[in-house]
Amino acid sequence: MKRRLEVSELIFKIISYLLLTIFALSCLYPFVYAISAAVSGRYFVEYNKVVLFAKEVQFDAFRQMFSSNLFWNAYSNTLFLTFYGTLWSLGISILGAYALSKKRLLFRKTFNFFLVFTMWFSAGLVPQYLNYINTKKVFNSVGIMDDKWLVVIAMGMAAMNIILLRNAFEGVPSEIEEAAIVDGATEFQVLNRVYIPMSKSTIATVALFFGISRWNGYFWARQMISDSNEHPLQVFVRLKLEEYTDAELMAGWNKSYASDSVIYALIVCSIIPILVIYPFIQKYFAKGVNMGGVKE
């Protein structure tokens, strides 16, 4: 009896390690392959001689990309959208969530429903598109000609993130707030000096959610930003992919490296910032998912 038990546990353990290793490696493989393919010689990439490690190493694909102004434009546009976008979304969410967390707020349930309803029902792509076109006209009429600001202001609000923040603020003991008010603090001071410092980890999580979604944003940036100099990195990557996988356009390709290497190089450049900060932020994400569990 005792022995059987150990055998079944051992078998399960071996299977777990084996399958997890396979899955983990298959998660990693495309990135390793992308790096190798970006720096391998033309023949090796075109005829799939690169399997894991780079062969006949060249950096011309990276060099070509770095010498292109459009690439640096795209990079700085993405930084712009990520920075201001996160700031805008986070600021508005914190203010709104703080107000919603107060029991004394009148029509609190109505306001909550106003948010949650957007999680149930979304108008869909085309109505949203038409609405953005209208917004664009309004923006242009008041003198904001830069479409990037439209993307910053109109995009990326998420009811879920506001609810996460609201739950965190509700967890702050009300005695501290009362003490601050007795000391003569205004509402903004209470938020700034008590609530924000006391919910730092939730705010960090939500900021990361916003930041990643801004960095990765593609569809609406492509639809709304008409000037190709203003395109963010994701749009740039996609346009290059569409151009470089077009067989007719690529028939006359005469560089020393494969056309695919350029795409791989672009992909590597667009994920490096995330890869660099990823180990530090990973634990926050894990936490955020668990916080987003079941609550009213």
Add this chain to the structure above:
Amino acid sequence: MKSNAADYLIYDEATGLYHEDPEQAVRDDVEKHYWLGVLRAVIKDWRLYLMLVPMLLVFLFWRYFPMYELLGCFKIYDVVKPVSEQFYSGFSAFKTLIVGSESVRFWRALRNTFLLSFYGLCFGFPMPIIIALFFNEIRSNIARSVYQVLTYLPKFMSTVVMTSLVTLLVKQGSLTSGMGVVSQLLVSLGWISEETGQAGLLNNPSFFRAIYQISGIWEGAGYDSIVYFAAIIAISPTSYEAAQIDGAGKMAQMRYVVLPSILSTIVIMLITRIGSLLSIGYEKVLLLYNPNTYTTADVVSTLSYRLGIEGGWKGVASAAEMMNNVVGMLLVIGANTIARKASNVSLY
């Protein structure tokens, strides 16, 4: 400690009642002189209400105005006029979709939308649970962190990066270059024929659903396992010991200890999945499909994208979204109601 009760009570002359906290006074005021009371409360607490304003405006402008725009499905769309002044056309846009010229494409899109979600439910949904069970077997913290870091990683890549990688890994072969490296692998394993690989898997309608699901699992399974893993590590070790003393093997432990403990989590996640059966993200499909694969890849939102934004047929496009989203919302509410009845867990 309450030393003197009178310090904490407020005497209201008008009603002759004691109020325990000042907020109750505000609420009573609102109840008595409705709008006047509200006005007084808002003026008194104007900073708090001011904080709410930006959020409400953003949601109003970019979440609720599109819903108004959606009413264009009942109108004949005219680019020059706003929705409110457009001619009312009743259900002609819906007729076009259901029985008219677009009916074949619409029903195909609806079917694809449902099938993509349904296969996701069948194959994508159990994967995170299995991975969480595997994580639980790894006792070394360092090894587990390494596995977690690696398997969560794809979640942080953008849809564009993910679809670009997929496109390149299964791309078609040409005169000057071979097929994608994953196609090559499948050919050498004998799973697909040389010609299929050479033609490009993304150009073949019978592979689209598989590619969509596998890339979905690759992207999300590791990250989605967090929730289940958190539920599993919360199980007390004594439960396992008790089961072992009763002679339970590994499978019996899974069945009688682990499964009941994570069942509520599974139910909640399942409800969310069922609720979103009709809300397939358009971005990934738009980036992966092409005219060759419309038969299996075209979903309602991508169809309405082509009709409305590329084709300028906005009323019909809105009607397609309207049907899809209304049914989707009913599914969410239905799933949530069932959950509340069945297990006292509800999402909203």
